[in-house]
Amino acid sequence: xxxxxxxxxxxxRTGFGIFARHEVHAGRLTVRLDRRAHERxxxxxxxxxxxPLATEAGRTLWWTxxxxxxxxxxxxxxxxxxxxxxxxxxxxxxxxxxxKIRAAEEAVEGSRRARIPDEVRAFVxxxxxxxxxxxxxxxxxxxxxVIPVAKGGGVAAENIQVLCADCNRLKSDxxx
Ligand SMILES: [Zn+2]
Numbered sequence: 701x702x703x704x705x706x707x708x709x710x711x712x713r714t715g716f717g718i719f720a721r722h723e724v725h726a727g728r729l730t731v732r733l734d735r736r737a738h739e740r741x742x743x744x745x746x747x748x749x750x751x752p753l754a755t756e757a758g759r760t761l762w763w764t765x766x767x768x769x770x771x772x773x774x775x776x777x778x779x780x781x782x783x784x785x786x787x788x789x790x791x792x793x794x795x796x797x798x799x800k801i802r803a804a805e806e807a808v809e810g811s812r813r814a815r816i817p818d819e820v821r822a823f824v825x826x827x828x829x830x831x832x833x834x835x836x837x838x839x840x841x842x843x844x845x846v847i848p849v850a851k852g853g854g855v856a857a858e859n860i861q862v863l864c865a866d867c868n869r870l871k872s873d874x875x876x
Contacts, residue, residue, distance in 0.1 A: 702773055703783045706761060709768035724753055726761050726768055750780035814849040816860055824860045832864035840865040 709726035722738040724731040731753045733741065741751045745765045753761045759772040764784045771780060816824075821843060831838050844863040847853030863871065 702771070703762075703775065703780060704770045706768035706770050709761070711763070711768075724761070724763065724768065726754075726770075729754055729756055729761065731761070748781055748785065750777045750784065752777065810849060813855070814845070816843050816855045820855060820857050820860055823857050824862060827857070828862040831862065832867050833861050834863060834867040834871075837864035837866070842868050844868050844871065 706726045709724065711722055711724050714721050714723060718735075720735060722733040722735075724733065741753075741763060744751050745763055748765065750769075751763045753763050753768075755761075759770050760775075762769045762771055762777075762780045764781065766784050766788055769780065769784065775783070824843065830841070832841060841862050841864055844861050845853045845855070846859045846861055849855075853859045
């Protein structure tokens, strides 16, 4: 079975009001639709169906909600609608997969950017004298990104500070 997208095909309106007509252009082919035919076809394709518009050199031009297609296999409307639906479904599944892959890669990239190099840790620990820079506590200490990674903060020493867990939590709350 071969159903190919009619590349460059388009439905254009000519005229206004009661003079409005629609034309479908596909290659050198022009199919004119009067208002009633256009409305009827539109109802069919929005219902998931396919409408044969013209036959040229043994192939049929179909109009579907997903645009125009050429078919040279003598498919009927149900078969065309089914194939277009299948195309759409596969494309959705593919996009879904790609979104998941991208989200996973962004998460990896995020944690890579958040990791503080050992030499920066040593420098900051020494600079902050091994104490929470806010309250001076010497327990439950953590390295904190002054500007969070999610907001564009880096892992250079000037963006890293020593905080105790309590101060870190308070800070997170005030940012959120
Ligand atoms: Zn503290």
